[in-house]
Amino acid sequence: MTDPVPELPPGVSQVLVIPGAEAVPHGFVDLIADQTVRALSLGGTQIAVNGYRFTRPTAGAVRVVVPAGPVRVVVNLLVPTLNTHLDLFVAPGQVVPVFHRYSWVRSHPGYLSTTPLGSATPEERNMFQFLGLFFAGLLLSSLLTVGVFALIVRALP
Secondary structure, three states, X not given: OOOOOOOOOOOEEEEEEOOOHHHOOEEEEEEEEOOOOOOOOOOOEEEEEOOEEEEEOXXXXXXXXXXXXXXXXXXXXXXXXXXXXXXXXXXXXXXXXXXXXXXXXXXXXXXXXXXXXXXXXXXXXXXXXXXXXXXXXXXXXXXXXXXXXXXXXXXXX
């Protein structure tokens, strides 16, 4: 197609074309790594866009040329039960930014959004609150145990 390619945003390290996308009206998905949470993976992130699999670097962005219409972005394909996905509609010539951020909770695959995520999500805040209450309870029970033990030792002749 002879459509003009929209200007690449800063940080785009590669442009991928899904097979067949160049022969039909197409749009663009910019996959952007949100660096607020660092990944433990050194090799990048496994991603599929409309079934086309590739590895996105852990930092930076990748522009994917997709056929116009419904698009599904899936992240973390190595463990099928831990996938996260985002369904969106791309119009011809449209550029849709998709942000991926790893989760603070390591058993969670992370988050996909069309807007930057930034801080902790509600699920992560709930996990932090639970852990805070758990450790506060553990500290309180430890102090009570030490206090009761001290009283028992003082009461001995």
